[in-house]
Amino acid sequence: LGEKAKHRCCWPLGRIFDPLSIESKKAATVVLMLNSPEEEVLATACDAIYKYASKGDENKVTLLGLGAVEPLFKLVSHEDPLVRRNATMVFGIMASNNDVRKLLRELDVTNSVIARLAPEEDIVVHEFASLCLAHMAVEYTSKVQIFEQGGLEPLIRLLSSPDPDVKKNSVECIYHLVQDFQSRAAVRELNAIPALLELLKSEYPVVQLLALKTFGVISSDRETRIILRENQGLDHLFKILETKEFNDLHVEALAVVANCLEDVDTMQLIQQTGGLKKLVSFAEMSTIPDIQKNAAKAxxxxxxxxxxxxxxxxxxxxxxxxxxxxxxxxxAKAAASQAISAMCENLASKDAFGIQGIPQLVQLLSSENEEVKEAAAIALANLTTASPSNASAVAEAEGIEPLINVLSAKRDGTVANAATVLTNMTTQEPLRLSIQSHGVMNAIVEPLQSTNSLVQSKAALTVAALGCDADARTELRSASGLEPLVKLLHSKNDEVRRNACWAVMVCASDELTAVELCRLGALDILEEINLSTGRKNNFSEGALEKLLDNNLSQKYSQMGYLSSSNIITDGFYDYGQDCHYKIGTSGHPIATTVSFLRSLLRYFAPLLLFFTTICIIRLSF
Known part of the structure; x- marks a missing residue:
């Protein structure tokens, strides 16, 4: 080797290069740089990845596929502040992707991210750490992790941050967390209410909106409502409602007010301060549907x-x-109808609605919207219960035909309540006859065949109310309505079975209907019901007795005798003793003969006594 070569080989291994700028257009290369031992390289790589991920969801998926999440997770807790900040920024932006969040949950990153909320961290770190948690808190598993790892307290502290983005991310994360009752209680215990109320004064609508949505959830708890009232929270809410510029916040503010109005103390306070009049006026004057709806819900x-x-x-x-x-x-119509239903418990209000609201509710029965139709039916059911004047008002508003039409509606609640209104109206004979003239018995057959126990019960009750009329019974019989009625006697629901027994008892008032009910098996079912102490009811015995009294051939066959009040007409015949009522051994000829003779003696005993008395008198002379 030459001298220069020898000299180069002897360079110390620790000698470093001058600063080297590396440019790369491939994400894979930058991801590899995340494993560098050099802090400057790490910070630069994180910054490049942040810019790349910010451009769209597709880039986030690419980075996920390149394995960028695992090394970034390690860098979030790096000792160098710049590396830590840049890595946290990447996490904050990438956590918006569902697949990334799934991996973050598997890596259990919440503890490391929560640590970045510490007061000594940079405000940018606070912003993106809270953003990451806000994205993750959408899923239930992450909610639990954030709560259990103590994330709620630092998030509440950051509600007072000078940075609006930190406030926004923190309150958004809290909003997701309080969907769980444990977090709601913790928010109250950590005294978060004053800080949340301060956010209502924010100059940023999104921060105000998130604060209101959070209040809308946590104010479902009575303890929170008390704290809200003690901190003049109602004043803040009504200021928002009175400010036209805040009309995009009115719906959420009304939702909070609605929760607060559940407490009598709050209601009295709002009335005393004139807030209730403002609320009523606000509901009447507003032209925004959601505001009208939420006011009615309140x-x-x-x-x-x-x-x-x-x-x-x-x-x-x-x-x-x-x-x-x-x-x-x-x-708004449905919500108003629901409010009327609730107010009907007050008798004065019930009378007031009878004058003002019944005609409009009757019109709503013809609505194409199923929710509106159901809400109107419920309101009318409550209005007409124990109120003959309101029942008459429904008839005057031409409500009979719409009610009968509603018996074939899609919603079970609509059908059940329409049947209830018709039943309430039948207490007045003129109204009952009018209802009958509209073919109600044909319409009631479908509800009798419903699988919903409430519909079955109300339909059977309607039959019981209308079945006292002979024409109604004929119509029900012709419409094949007796068969589904008899099937209801088998019901395991006590109310359904009771009302079905009542309807059978009423319908068995004439011979033709009684005979048809017996043919369909009503007699056997009623006998079985009456033998059971658990299934027997006030009407089962009466129904059985009525069936037999209007089907004397069947009664004589089963009982072996007729009562003095039973009058035999054309068509009576004795087709033999029913095997269920034989004396002694079942089917034994001697027992059958004895039973028959006893029946004859019981039946002809008065006649024999009469002739014997006459003979004795004549012989004495």
Whole structure:
């Protein structure tokens, strides 16, 4: 070797190059650089990957395929602040991809990311670490990991960060976390309410919106509502509602108010401060469908409490709800109908709605929207229960035909409540006859065949209410409605079975129907029911007795005698003793003969006594 070569070979191994700039257009090369021992190279590589990943979801998938996530995970906890910051930025942007999040869960990165929320970290690290957690908190498994690893407390602390992006990411992550009840309780215990209320004053609408959505979830807990009230949270909410520029926040603000109105104390406070009048006026005057709908929902929630109903009635809430029934939005109509249903528990409100709201509710029965139709049917059912005047109002509003049409609706709730309204109306004979004239018995056959126990029960009750009319029984018989009615006697549901027994008892009032019911097996089923202490009910015995009293041939066959009130008409015949009622050994000829003779003696005993008395009198003279 020459002298220069020898000299080069003797260069110390630790000698370094001058700064070297490497350019690469291939992502794979940059990913390889993530394994470099040099901090400057690592920081540069992370920065390049961040820019690449920011360009679209396809690039994130490419980086995932190149194995970039695992080395980045190690760099998130790197001792060099710049490397740590840049790696966290990559994690924050890549976590928006579902496949990346799946791998992040497998690697259990939440603990390392939560550590980046520490106060000593750079504000940029806070931004992208909270962004990563916000993306991951969408899935339930990650929610649990973030909560169990103590992520909620630093996130709440960051709600007071000077950086709006940090606030936005933190409150978004908290919003996802509080979907779970444990996190809701923890938010309350960690005193997050004041910090969340401060976000309502933010100049950034997205931050305000996320804060309101978070309140919408956590205010479902009574303890949180109390804290919210104590921190003047209602004032913040009503300021938003009164500000036209915040109309994009009104829907979410109303959702929070709706939860708060469940408490009587809050309702009284809102009434005393004039907030309730503002809310009512706001609902009536607004032209935004979602606002109208949420206002009606707020009234519905409040109306579940008796004291709240009194307060709402004092504020003449009935006029507001009737106004909402006339809107063009189906959601608002359905919500208003639901509110009317809740308010019906107040008798004064029930009377007020009878005058103002029944005609509009009847019209809604013909709506093409199934939700609206169901909500209207429920409202009418509640309005007409124990209220003859409202039942008459439904008839005056020409509601009988729409109600009968609704018996074939798609939703079980619609059918059941329509049947209830018809049953409530039948307590008045003129209305019952009017209902019968519209062919109700033909329409009730389909609900009798329903698989829903509530529909079955209400349909059977309607038959019981209408079956006292001979024409109605004939119509039901002609429509083949007796067979599904008899099948309901087999029901395991106590109410269905009870109402079916009631309907059978009423329908068995004439011989033709009684005979047909016996042919369909009603007699055997009722006998079986009456033998069971658990299935027997107030109407099962009456139904059996009515069937036999209007089918004397069957009664004589089974009982072996007739009562003094039983009048034999043309068509009676004795076709022999029913085997179920034979005395002694089943089928034994002697036992059968004895039974027959006893029956004859029991039947002719009064006649024999009469003739014997006459003979004794004549002989005495």
């Amino acid at each position: 009234i519905t929630k409040a109306a579940y409490d008796p004291e709240n109903r009194k307060i709402l009635h004092e504020e003449e809430i009935e006029k507001c709800l009737v106004t909402l029934l006339g809107t063009d939005n189906d959601g």
